[in-house]
Amino acid sequence: xxxxxxxxKYQGLGNDFLLxxxxxxxxxxxxxxxxxxxxxxxxxxxxxVGGDGVILALPPRExxxxxxxxxxxxxxxxxxxxxxxxxxxxxxxxxxxxxxPRRWEVETLAGRIVPALAEDxxxxxxxGAPFLAPDTIPTGLAVGVExxxxxxxxxxxxxxxxxxxxxxxxxxxxxxxxxxxxxLETLGAALEVHEAFPARTNVHFVQVMAPDHLVxxxxxxxxxxxxACGTGACATLVACHLLGLSDRHARVxxxxxxxxxxxxxxxxxxxxxxxxEAVFDGVxxxxxxxPAPAAPPAAxxxxxxxxxxxxxxxxxxCATACVNGCLRPGACASADARARVTALLEGRSLDDLVAxxxxxxxxxxxxxxxxxxxxxx
Numbered sequence: 001x002x003x004x005x006x007x008x009k010y011q012g013l014g015n016d017f018l019l020x021x022x023x024x025x026x027x028x029x030x031x032x033x034x035x036x037x038x039x040x041x042x043x044x045x046x047x048x049v050g051g052d053g054v055i056l057a058l059p060p061r062e063x064x065x066x067x068x069x070x071x072x073x074x075x076x077x078x079x080x081x082x083x084x085x086x087x088x089x090x091x092x093x094x095x096x097x098x099x100x101p102r103r104w105e106v107e108t109l110a111g112r113i114v115p116a117l118a119e120d121x122x123x124x125x126x127x128g129a130p131f132l133a134p135d136t137i138p139t140g141l142a143v144g145v146e147x148x149x150x151x152x153x154x155x156x157x158x159x160x161x162x163x164x165x166x167x168x169x170x171x172x173x174x175x176x177x178x179x180x181x182x183x184l185e186t187l188g189a190a191l192e193v194h195e196a197f198p199a200r201t202n203v204h205f206v207q208v209m210a211p212d213h214l215v216x217x218x219x220x221x222x223x224x225x226x227x228a229c230g231t232g233a234c235a236t237l238v239a240c241h242l243l244g245l246s247d248r249h250a251r252v253x254x255x256x257x258x259x260x261x262x263x264x265x266x267x268x269x270x271x272x273x274x275x276x277e278a279v280f281d282g283v284x285x286x287x288x289x290x291p292a293p294a295a296p297p298a299a300x301x302x303x304x305x306x307x308x309x310x311x312x313x314x315x316x317x318c319a320t321a322c323v324n325g326c327l328r329p330g331a332c333a334s335a336d337a338r339a340r341v342t343a344l345l346e347g348r349s350l351d352d353l354v355a356x357x358x359x360x361x362x363x364x365x366x367x368x369x370x371x372x373x374x375x376x377x
Contacts, residue, residue: 006284055071083228086276093117125271146244148238162196171239172202174204215252234261238270
């Protein structure tokens with residue numbers, strides 16, 4: 001892992017993330033040296049930076065402009081995050097000096113998602129079509145006459161009428177009369193791991209104020225109570241419309257603020273529009289991650305090593321396949337990237353690297369400030 005790790009913190013309606021730019025790195029540097037334990041340390045609000053997750057901007061693999069990986073605060077990797085991809089788009093615009101109109105083709109575990117920078121500074125995201133078949137969510141609930149999986153589940157001895165929908169990740173939606181009286185931490189935690197959701201689930205309690213106005217509270221899979229969930233707001237609108245509780249277009253109020261959600265009838269896609277804002281830029285101190293891991297023991301050379309005994313696939317994900325040592329030392333797929341990193345580290349002191357990261361962050365901050373200044377009359 002790099003000795004110096006610059007990052008930017010962004011938030012979307014209070015759902016906050018640490019953004020790391022790895023677009024210039026080879027595929028072997030897929031997670032920038034992050035492990036679940038290191039993600040947990042970064043996201044710790046007392047001993048780390050603090051955040052609901054970590055987002056990596058990476059080189060594309062399937063023809064998109066870039067690829068997004070996101071890790072929850074507990075180190076798990078979800079398929080998608082609506083607030084997270086809005087923060088990523090705002091981060092990209094700030095980093096690259098982009099202005100509206102600008103759109104990005106972003107590869108995610110939930111497929112290709114297309115966020116766009118709107119003239120008013122908000123981020124508009126085409127989230128694609130919702131998943132309503134039980135095996136695609138996934139859920140053990142059966143599809144009802146409403147057209148989505150529904151059922152009465154017993155959660156801690158309490159019956160809950162639950163609807164399920166997917167936005168590339170699973171969501172359980174529970175309409176209630178008053179969201180303010182729900183014991184979110186108890187019921188949300190229990191419903192997340194209910195057997196009806198084999199991959200666990202995000203949980204949303206929703207109160208219908210009017211057909212075009214919903215209020216919801218969020219329990220996110222792997223993060224707990226959060227101020228907002230973009231994919232959850234989309235899934236909630238879809239579920240409420242199919243249940244006959246709302247229109248296709250509604251304002252969805254979350255604890256962190258409102259999102260505008262529209263389920264387009266012509267395309268079948270769900271469109272989410274909302275804010276994403278920079279909080280601060282920084283550099284992670286190497287000491288946060290503790291001492292570097294010990295080098296693997298040297299190979300026993302008493303017997304000749306037969307190179308042909310090791311499979312040589314066309315491509316190797318070094319971040320996972322080579323954790324115990326390089327599988328192809330004679331033709332390492334990440335040799336060039338590692339050489340560049342080594343040259344950078346050996347050619348500069350730690351102070352120089354911190355200064356270099358600071359210059360990049362300062363440049364991005366100045367760009368944001370100039371963007372936010374009112375135009376001269």
